[in-house]
Amino acid sequence: xxxxxxxxxxxxxxxxxxxxxxxxxxxxxxxxxxxxxxxxxxxxxxxxxxxxxxxxxxxxxxxxxxxxxxxxxxxxxxxxxxxxxxxxxxxxxxxxxxxxxxxxxxxxxxxxxxxxxxxxxxxxxxxxxxxxxxxxxxxxxxxxxxxxxxxxxxxxxxxxxxxxxxxxxxxxxxxxxxxxxxxxxxxxxxxxxxxxxxxxxxxxxxxxxxxxxxxxxxxxxxxxxxxxxxxxxxxxxxxxxxxxxxxxxxxxxxxxxxxxxxxxxxxxxxxxxxxxxxxxxxxxxxxxxxxxxxxxxxxxxxxxxxxxxxxxxxxxxxxxxxxxxxxxxxxxxxxxxxxxxxxxxxxxxxxxxxxxxxxxxxxxxxxxxxxxxxxxxxxxxxxxxxxxxxxxxxxxxxxxxxxxxxxxxxxxxxxxxxxxxxxxxxxxxxxxxxxxxxxxxxxxxxxxxxxxxxxxxxxxxxxxxxxxxxxxxxxxxxxxxxxxxxxxxxxxxxxxxxxxxxxxxxxxxxxxxxxxxxxxxxxxxxxxxxxxxxxxxxxxxxxxxxxxxxxxxxxxxxxxxxxxxxxxxxxxxxxxxxxxxxxxxxxxxxxxxxxxxxxxxxxxxxxxxxxxxxxxxxxxxxxxxxxxxxx
Numbered sequence: 001x002x003x004x005x006x007x008x009x010x011x012x013x014x015x016x017x018x019x020x021x022x023x024x025x026x027x028x029x030x031x032x033x034x035x036x037x038x039x040x041x042x043x044x045x046x047x048x049x050x051x052x053x054x055x056x057x058x059x060x061x062x063x064x065x066x067x068x069x070x071x072x073x074x075x076x077x078x079x080x081x082x083x084x085x086x087x088x089x090x091x092x093x094x095x096x097x098x099x100x101x102x103x104x105x106x107x108x109x110x111x112x113x114x115x116x117x118x119x120x121x122x123x124x125x126x127x128x129x130x131x132x133x134x135x136x137x138x139x140x141x142x143x144x145x146x147x148x149x150x151x152x153x154x155x156x157x158x159x160x161x162x163x164x165x166x167x168x169x170x171x172x173x174x175x176x177x178x179x180x181x182x183x184x185x186x187x188x189x190x191x192x193x194x195x196x197x198x199x200x201x202x203x204x205x206x207x208x209x210x211x212x213x214x215x216x217x218x219x220x221x222x223x224x225x226x227x228x229x230x231x232x233x234x235x236x237x238x239x240x241x242x243x244x245x246x247x248x249x250x251x252x253x254x255x256x257x258x259x260x261x262x263x264x265x266x267x268x269x270x271x272x273x274x275x276x277x278x279x280x281x282x283x284x285x286x287x288x289x290x291x292x293x294x295x296x297x298x299x300x301x302x303x304x305x306x307x308x309x310x311x312x313x314x315x316x317x318x319x320x321x322x323x324x325x326x327x328x329x330x331x332x333x334x335x336x337x338x339x340x341x342x343x344x345x346x347x348x349x350x351x352x353x354x355x356x357x358x359x360x361x362x363x364x365x366x367x368x369x370x371x372x373x374x375x376x377x378x379x380x381x382x383x384x385x386x387x388x389x390x391x392x393x394x395x396x397x398x399x400x401x402x403x404x405x406x407x408x409x410x411x412x413x414x415x416x417x418x419x420x421x422x423x424x425x426x427x428x429x430x431x432x433x434x435x436x437x438x439x440x441x442x443x444x445x446x447x448x449x450x451x452x453x454x455x456x457x458x459x460x461x462x463x464x465x466x467x468x469x470x471x472x473x474x475x476x477x478x479x480x481x482x483x484x485x486x487x488x489x490x491x492x493x494x495x496x497x498x499x500x501x502x503x504x505x506x507x508x509x510x511x512x513x514x515x516x517x518x519x520x521x522x523x524x525x526x527x528x529x530x531x532x533x534x535x536x537x538x539x540x541x542x543x544x545x546x547x548x549x550x551x552x553x554x555x556x557x558x559x560x561x562x563x564x565x566x567x568x569x570x571x572x573x574x575x576x577x578x579x580x581x582x583x584x585x586x587x588x589x590x591x592x593x594x595x596x597x598x599x600x601x602x603x604x605x606x607x608x609x610x611x612x613x614x615x616x617x618x619x620x621x622x623x624x625x626x627x628x629x630x631x
Contacts, residue, residue: 002173003239005200006048006164007059007078007107009098014086015115015151017044020060022151023161024048045198045241047229050165055229056080057200057241061098072338073185073256073298075101077200079174079239080167081110083141087120087148090128091135097347100279103139104350106336109171110141111163118150174238177410179402180204180212180262181330182242183297187254193225195251197260198243199298203408205237206244206262214249215259216268216328221248257299259330263409265399268328273320273355273372274337276305280316282348286339287312293340294325296353302326302342308364313349320372321351322361331356333375333387334406352376355390356403380407381421388424388431393440393474395430428477440482443469445501448492452504457545457552459506460498496555506552515540515549516558523559523569528576528601528609533565562608576609577618581631589625 008016021027026046044060059074075081081102085095102110112132117125129146136142145163149156186198206212210223225245226233236242244260259266278286286292288311294303303325313319331337331353339349354372364372367389374386383405388396398416402409415421416431423434432440447469451461467479483499486492493502508516518540523530533541540546550567553559559567579598584590592606599606610626613619619626 002054002168002171003201003237004054004056004079004168004171004173005059005077005239005241006056006080006082006168007075007102008061008082008084009075009102010084011086011089011092011094011098014084014089014092014095016082016084017060018151019082019084019113019115019149020044020046020058022154022157024058026058047241048161048164050161050168052165054165054168056164056168057229057239059200059241072101072295072300075107076105076295076297076336077183077202078102078105078107079109079171080164081107081141082164083110083112083144085112085114085128085132086116087114087125087128088116090131096135096281099135099139099141100281100347101338101350104277104279104336104338104347106352108140109167110144111160111167112136112141112144112146113160114146114148115151117148117155118153174201174203175408175410176205176237178203178238178408179266180206180260181266181332182206182236182244182260183299183330184254184258184260185256185298187251187256189251190245193245195246195249195254196243197246197254197258198241199260201236201238201240201242202297203238204262205235206260207235208233210262212244212246212260212262213264213266214246214254215261215266215330217253217258218268219249219253221246223247257297257301259297259299261330263399265397265403266330267357267403268330269357270325270328271358271360272323272325272329272331272353273308273358273361274323274351274353275318275372275376276307276313276321276339276349276351277318278313278315278349279347282315283346284341284348285312285314286319286321286349291342292323292348293342293345294323294329294337295340296329296331296335296337299329301329305339308361318351320364320369322358332403332406375405380405380411381415383407384412384415384421385423385433388421389433392433393436393471393478395427395432395436395475395478397430398426401431428475428481430475430478432475432478437482440470440474440478441486444479444482444486445491448499448501452501455548457506457508457512457548458498459495459555460493460500460504463497463499466499508549508552512545512549515543515546516553519550519553519567520558520569523567524571526569527572528568528599529605530566530568533567560612562612566605566608568609573609573612577613578631580613580618580628584628585630586628588627589622590628591625595626 010016024046046058048056048058061074147156147160147163149160181202182199184197184199188196190196208223208226212221223244224247226236227243228240286305288306290305292305294301303323306322307313308320333353333356335353341348354375371386371390375383384401387405401412424431425434425437448461470479490502492499554561560570560573561567576599583598620629
């Protein structure tokens, strides 16, 4: 049977707690102050067994306007609302506010209990029920059953249980094959057990012994025990009220509003993009930079609103906005939230999270708007494609997709495994829209071609320089992925660590060929004592392409660079190496004076020659001297 949560809602003193006690036998007012004042202050919990054996977790919320924040902490996890309206008072202010809240939170299944019928006449009850039906007319609960009951006499309780059972059968179960998340609503300690947290499992499942994280603090803990409906359980699943005993964390480290998760992909955020609906009864519009109280899960965080389409969102209207929060929150695309005004405190709006970790946005392009809408309205494969498309050059980690879309993790994995997400392809461990990958490839190839045009003597472009061709905000590794793919398919080739088009070959113009021949003639005639670069003939040293030409000749092994200003012919160096080996092999360590016997040049040339010999293995440094290695 599905795991579901039934939550109460309604005005103060309309009999919510008494009704829960009559249905379950549990007094949910557990605090001494609640007993003394006779009102519910914080959340209360019980279990309701239905005639078919199904057990519902019951959350009893406070009705007083001063405790709406506590009511919100309980209402965010419910599947079915039990709206309680007293027959002797009818619809009251908190009735309407609670009704608006459960509507904003996306609760669509409910039962209305008209309580205290033993205190009124039948004619009055009929009037109250007409008034209730009118109040529900423009809400998702317009057709909800209205059940007259008395918690004191027991009248109507069987009919109420039957109506709740019908609602439970009509309510879809939450997805168990999903990422685990449990917003904490209570923290306490039990001797011999340690730190215990309770809450409604929003999604996924978790086994005893599992490692978990507590966000937003990012604390690490282990589940040492679990209970559901007051009984030990080997695991907890979506839709269940659960108590988890945690090892590795202390009670004072945790609090209401924190979230238990099991996957590393979860992250806290302070900026979200959302579709916001302002209540028709809101006393004011939602304006730019307006300070609000943001309620998501069991958390309440202050923040500011920035509407994206206009300076404000009027009452009764829906619009896109970004929320900048003053503290971190754990959110997922598709999460419902409620906004309350800073002062005076009243519920004014709510909405749906679309980007849980959002970049700063001002105005949106039509493509961005379409992608944002698709994330929360389109079928799973289209929602994933929209999220990937919106990510652009950054791409999306596959592990983040069940958080950045409302699609359960098992469904995401299946769609990606079967390659059933159109227009999306993997690269560098992330997912990208196909046009982004095509543009990345085109950019890489164009950059290589432009480099060839700019430096036709170089065999290719340095890989690091080529990486920088993509935007700085492109995902790390994307450039390497594109380069590797082009190397694999033969479009590019790698030559000594440089990247070139496969068809490219360095070529010299006739003028460059004449300059090359002049350099070769100059160096071959100079032997081991060539002129430094600034001593070369003016027609050579004044060439703007001289450095590129020399580099090309060096790569072709036509010349050897002994320094930035000193070049020699390879034949002269080969002859010198042969002379050194013949005369000095087996002797040493030797200093420059001994080498000068075989290489009769000044130190200006001798030291660069010896350093070159060190590099190619003719000689080997030993302390301050050198050994001549055998040929």
